[in-house]
Amino acid sequence: MTEPLSRPTAVRLGAAVLAVLVAVLIPASPAWAHNSLKTATPARDATLSSAPHEVTLEFMQRLDPAFTTIVLTDAAKRKLPTGEPVVTGAKSTVQVTDALPNGTYTVAYRVVSVDGHPVQGSYPFTVADPTSSAAPVATVGASAPAPSAAAAVVESGGGPSAGVLVAGAALAVLVLATAGLVWRRAARR
Structure with a gap:
């Protein structure tokens, strides 16, 4: 017959199991860190004196050139002509193929990192060229958005993959x- 575990032995066993879990899950954490926008030119909320x-756009991780999209729109949400995205590493x-008159513009992007996770977002910038003779691009609607809404940046990416979540749940169980088994054995004593 096996001897039940003493309370200190059960605690040590629990600590060992916890240490193994931490050792297994910590190296996997970088896979959960998805790509994000590092720098942009023109910058978010910038007011430029020339178009x-x-x-x-430069990101934290390398991009997959086949799945990189950058769209430039004016204040009326019309897509403006641009060249195809040229990807070099994380950049x-x-x-911009046409001259931009004074006005507010939005850069929207959708990229896929080499790890396969999509990230998308957008941000505004303004052209305020004092020497421009072109009429400013009118905004749509009766009122302009509040400054906080105009400065809003939307960026999203997926969380941990389903496989990682299932493996984590199985490990927790x-x-x-x-x-529970250790506790029962200790309680029988």
């Missing part, structure tokens, strides 16, 4: 079952 000729650039 940009290109838009450059993507599009050429295993730990709880083991702890």
